Amino acid sequence: xxxxxxxxxxxxxxxxxxxxxxxxxxxxxxxxxxxxxxxxxxxxxxxxxxxxxxxxxxxxxxxxxxxxxxxxxxxxxxxxxxxxxxxxxxxxxxxxxxxxxxxxxxxxxxxxxxx
Numbered sequence: 664x665x666x667x668x669x670x671x672x673x674x675x676x677x678x679x680x681x682x683x684x685x686x687x688x689x690x691x692x693x694x695x696x697x698x699x700x701x702x703x704x705x706x707x708x709x710x711x712x713x714x715x716x717x718x719x720x721x722x723x724x725x726x727x728x729x730x731x732x733x734x735x736x737x738x739x740x741x742x743x744x745x746x747x748x749x750x751x752x753x754x755x756x757x758x759x760x761x762x763x764x765x766x767x768x769x770x771x772x773x774x775x776x777x778x
Contacts, residue, residue, distance in 0.1 A: 702757055709753065710746040717742030 721738030725731065 702753075706750050706753060710750055713746030713749060714739060714742035717745070 717738040718735060721735035724734040724738070728734070
């Protein structure tokens with residue numbers, strides 16, 4: 664009984680939300696903006712992740728060997744170079760026309776196989 668009431672209330676709420684189409688964020692109107700924001704966020708997190716990972720590896724090596732910051736410096740530089748390389752490849756993947764065309768072709772093939 665309770666689950667049926669909950670289901671009906673969720674269903675009516677979803678129908679109202681669909682009719683309203685004026686929420687805090689309407690994805691259909693802001694699709695380009697949201698996709699660009701997600702790409703920028705991904706690039707920043709990739710770079711930060713590479714640098715932080717290399718920092719902790721360098722710190723671990725400094726603690727084991729007993730040096731004071733040599734490996735931290737070296738591995739932070741490795742992290743910056745590696746993160747920059749990864750971010751560069753991600754940017755090329757997003758902006759490469761052949762990648763976009765390849766994605767469109769695969770979508771068309773999926774649609775053709777469904778019919």
